[in-house]
Amino acid sequence: MFDAKGNFLASSNCEPNLDDLESRGETAIESNQAYIEPFYDGRKIVDKGIAPSKYHTWDGKKWVISNEQQAVKKADDIAKVRDAINALRDSKINGGVYVDAVGKWIDTDATAERNILSVKASYDLFGDMEIAWTCADNSILMLTKDKLLLIWQALMAAKTSNHANALRHKAAVEQSNDPLAYDYSDGWSKTYQEFLEGQING
Template sequence: MAFYVNPLNEKGDFELIDGELAELYPHLDFKQLAELTNAQYQEFCERNNGKTKFINGEFVFEEITVDLTALLREQRALMWEKIKQKRHDNLRGGVYVKSIGKWFHSNDESRQQYTFLRTLDALPPNLMWKTMDNSFVQVTKAILDELSLQLVLDEQADFTNAERHKALMEQAESPLDYDFSDGWTETFAEVTDE
């Protein structure tokens, strides 16, 4: 099987043509094209990176240089975003109120409601709240205080854990392979899956 190079311009741009497909190029005189040796074709296949030129009957291979520092910086930034997303998702996976043994929602809307309730001088009488297991409990100031404190403690714990993972990931040889799955506060889904 023969391969030919059809030079396109003086800059070294070219097209590589499979001799078996010569009938697709009726306008070309294959005697005028450069026929590649097996060694030239093999070298082209091994080294071509899309920037190869054909000048004076020879391939000129442009080496691609990779800025490893920039690549590492990009990988670290990507993993840091994933760690922050894990922290964000984890903190919206529920908050456990130990005194009553119930999980409360901790998504952004619920957090706003808890904050609003804390601003009231007194809670509405017999305020019933749906928990994550679909049961209802009566919310008191004491429960609201415990819930709010646990939200803050969980946020601080997961913030600290995210920073720990960031520091370890930045020391890893391969940041994209770093496992940041440990050390997070428990979520309702994790507890109910166990």
């Protein structure tokens, strides 16, 4: 059964009340064929198939997308990619940094950052001393105030760089004609996990 616009309402194995249907402007068409999304064009049943996206509408013959909905779709696509860029940025910021000055991979997640600030507070209170620090590979680095400063500088440089890279990519995707195809994989710092994967893969 179809409404006055040809949209599918329901199927039934029972004989419909034609007078009742006609009073509502509805039509019953007999068919044994299976359809994905049936539509009655006034002469025959056609299969609309599946809409290419939620932004498309059926014009009676085919799926179309208006200029307005194209703009809505693009805005939604940009928002999806921006979220993905933010997620990648955060994973890079929290994924560890290699500090060349001490030759070690240092954790950079929120817990590690709090621990670094705690060590800094100890130096501020008690002066310079050696403090055992567990690196990303679980090796021990004996920290001094100077080494802590070098580590902090490396962490801040990586964080600043990743934030700037995220902004660059988000600005670029705004200008892209196909936001979902935009490649935002370049320009990020390497994480400790990526380093390990590189070691395994040679």
